[in-house]
Amino acid sequence: MTEQSFPLAAAVAPLSRQELRELVRSQLKALLDQENFQGAKALLVPVQPADIAEAIEGLPEAMQAIAFRLLSKDEAIAVYENLDSSVQQTLIEDFKRQDVKDIVDKMSPDDRARLFEELPAKVVRRLLADLSPEEREATALLLGYRAGTAGRIMTPEYVRLRENWTQAQALDHIRNRAAISETVYYLFVTDEARRLTGILSLRQLVMGESEQTIGEIMTREVVSVQTDMDQEEVAQLIQRYDFLAVPVVDTEQRLVGIITVDDVIDVLEEEATEDIYTLGGVQSGGDNYFQTNLLAVARKRVVWLSVLLVTNTATTWVIRSQEAILEQVVVLAAFIPLLIDSGGNVGAQSSTVVIRGINTSDLDMKRAFNVIQREAIAGAFLGIMLGALVTVWAYLLQGSWEVSIIVGLSLVAISILASTAGAALPLLFSVLGFDPALMSAPFITTIVDVLGVLIYLNLARHILALNS
Template sequence: MTSTPPQSTASRTELRALVRSQLQALLDQNNLQGAKTLLVPVPPVDIAEAISELPEEQRAIAFRLLSKDEAIEVFEYLDSDIQQDLIAEFKRQEFLDVVDRMSPDDRARLFDELPAKIVRRLLDQLSPEERNATALLLGYKPDTAGRIMTPEYVSLRESWTIEQALEQLRRLANDRETIYYLYVIDDGRYLRGVLSLKDLVLASPDQRIGDVMSRDIISVRTDTDQEEVARIIQRYDFLAVPVVDIEGRLVGIITVDDILDVVQQETTEDIYTLGGVQAGEESYFRTNLFTVARKRVVWLLILLVTNTGTSAVIQSQEDLLEQVVALAAFIPLLIDTGGNVGAQSSTVVIRGLNTDEVEMGRSLRIIQREAVAGLLLGIMLAIVVTLWAFLLQRNWGVAMSVGISLLAISLLASVAGSALPFLFKALKFDPALMSAPFITTVVDVLGVLIYLLVARWILQL
C-alpha cells in the first residue's frame, strides 16, 4: 500500500465517518463489489470501527468481503461482544481459520469472553502450536502479565554472531509480535540479556551477541499485576517488556499496544467506580438496562438512607429556620459546594494512589496539604458568598453565617476527601468505590449542622 500524508485527528474522524456511511449505503444496495473496493485502502483499525457501527445484520456481510489476512487483523480490533456476534454468523471452518491465525494474546482475550464449552471445543481444533500458546496464557490469573503477554518473540543466543542473529530475525520476523527488542536466552531459556534492533543493525557482522547485548534487564513476572506492567513500560519508555516465570525463564513479552488497552480498561473502571457505577465485563453502553439499573441503584439507596441524617439535622433546627426563613435558601449552595470540594480532594488522592504517586506513608502530609488548600479555597469562596448573600437578603447576620459556614465546610470537605481514600485503602477496600458516598454523607450532614449552629450563634437565636 502506498503511504499517505499524515492527517489531523479531525480529518481522520471525518474519513472514518465517510467510510462507514458509504459502506452502509453500498451494502443497502447489495453492491458487494463496490463495498469490497471501498475497503481496500482503509486501515484495518478503521475497518473494524466501520463494521462495529453497521447494523448487526450487515456486519458479517462486510467482514466476509475482507481477504483472509486482513480479516484476521480486523477481527483483533473488534470489541469482544461484536467478535462473539460474528462467531455466531461464521461457518465453523471459516471461524477456525481466523481464530487459529490470531495472535495468542488476542485469542486468549476472546476466549475469556466465550462460554467454557465453546472454548474447550475451539482449543481442541486449533493447531498444536497455537493450542499450547493459548492454553499457556489462559493458565494465568486474569489481569496479570501472564494473561496479556504473547509468546511470539525473537530469541537469540550469546554465542551467535550478528550475522547469525540477522538470519534468525529474517526467518521469524513475519510471525512475531515485535522485532524492536531481541531477547538473549541460554539453553534453559533463562533470560541473559536484551538487544535492540538498532544495536543489532549497527554492530559488525562478526561480533558476538554476548559482546553487544545489554545485561541490565528489566523484566516482569507472570504474576505481576497488569497495572504495574503499565507503570514499568511508562517509566522506562519501553516498546515491550519481557515476562519471566517464577524461576526466571523467558515465557513471553508484553508490547506497548497491549498496555494501551490495559490503561484504557483500568481508567474506564476507575471512572465508573468514582461515579458509583460498578463496571462489569461488558461495555457499559451494551449492558442490559435492568443490569445497569441494578448495579447503579446500590449506592443510590445507601445515599438515600444516610442522607436522612441531613433531614434529621434540619428537623432539629426547625425553630431557627422558622424565625429566619432566609437561611434555608442557602443550604443547597453550601452542601453542593462542600461536595464539590471534597470530590476534588478525593479525586487527586485516589488518582495518586492508583499511579503510586502517593504512598500510604505520606498520608498525613497529603491530608495536611489538602486541609491548607481547603482553607484557602474556603476563604476565597466565603468572601464572594458573603457579599452575594448580603445583596440577596440585605442581612449581614445571614450573610456572615453563610460565609463562615462555607469556610468551615470547605475545610471539612478537603480533610474528608483526602483522608477517606487512605482509610479505605488501609482497610483493603477500593477507595474509588467507597469514598464518594461517604464524603457526600459527611459533608451533607455535618455541613448543614455547622451552618445552622453558626447561624444560631451569630444571630443569637
C-alpha cells in the same frame, strides 16, 4: 496485536482521522442498505483495520457480519482483533465453523486469550479444539495465568537468540521468525534452559560486526517482570523506562513471553476507564458501557445510588432536628443546597487528585499526613474565596447581612471539612485494602451533607442568638 498496515487512499488523505471514521461509517451503511457489496468492499480497501473495526461496530447488528465478510482473510484477522468483545461474540455466532477456525487460529495468542475470557466456556472449548496444536498450547499457557496479571497479557511470539551466535547468524534467524513474532525491535537472549541472560535492540545488532557474538553485543542487566505481576504495575514499569517491550519470566527466571507497548496502552485505557467508572459509582464489569443492555446498566448503577439514598436520610434527620432555627429564619433553608453542593464539589476535587496519586504511585502512605494537611489548607483558601463571593451574593438576594455572614462562614468551614475528608478517606480505604475510588464517593457525600448542614444550622443559631 499483529503488525498490519493498510495505507489510506490518496482520495481520503486530506481528511482528519475523525472525519475519515465518520465518512467510512456513514458510506458503509449506505452501501450495505443498497446491497452494493462491491462498492462497500472497495470502500474498505484503503482503510486502517482499527477504523474498519469502529465502522463495523457502528452498524446495526444485522449488518455487522455482512460487512465483515467483505474483508480479505488477512484484513479480517487484523480487524477482528480490534473489535469490541461483544461484537466479536456476535460474529462468532454468525460465522460458519470453518470461518471461525481460520480467524481465531491466526489471531495473536494474547488477543485470542483476551477473546476467550469473554466467551462462554462451551464456546471456548470448541474453539480450542479447532486450533492447531501450537496455537492451542500458546493459548492454554496464557489462560493458565490469573486474569489481570503479566502472564495473561503477554505473548509467546518473540525472537530468542543464543549468546554464542554471531551477528550474521542472528540476522538470519530474525528473518525466519519476523513474520510470526510480535516485534523484532527487542531481541531476547537465553541459555539452553531458556533462562533469560540478556537483551539487545535491533539497532545494537545491526550496528555490530558480522563476526561479533551476541554475548559481546547484548546488555546483561535486564529489567523483567514475573508472570504474576499485576498488569497495572507492568504498564507503569514500561511507562517509566520507555520500553517498547518487557520480558516476562517465571519463578525460575525462564523466559515465557513478552509484553509490548501496544498491549500496555490497552491496559492503561482499561484501568483508567475502570477507575473513572468506579469513581462515579458505576461498575463496568469490563464491558463496553455503551453497548451493554440497558437493564444491566441500571442494575450496575443502582447499587451505589441506593447507598447514597439511604445515607442521605441522615441529612433529613439533621434538618428535622433543627426545625426551630429554620422556623425562626425561614430564608436559611434556601441556602442549604448551595452549601452542600459546593462542599460536595470541593470534596470530589480533593478525592480525585488523591485517588489519581494513589493509582499512579505518585503518592505513598509516608506522605499521607502531609497530603491531608495540604488539602485542608487548600480547602481553607477555597472556602475564603468562595465564602467572600457567596456572602455578597446572599446579601444581594436576601438583603440581610446577618444571613449572608452565616452562609459565608459556613462555606469556609464546609470547604475545609470537604477537602480534608476528600483527601483522608481514599488514603484510609487504601490502607484497609478497599478500592479507594469505589468506597470514597458515598462516604464523602454523607460526611459533607450531614456535617455541613449541622455546621450551618448550629452556626446560624449561635450568631442569631448573639444578635437577638
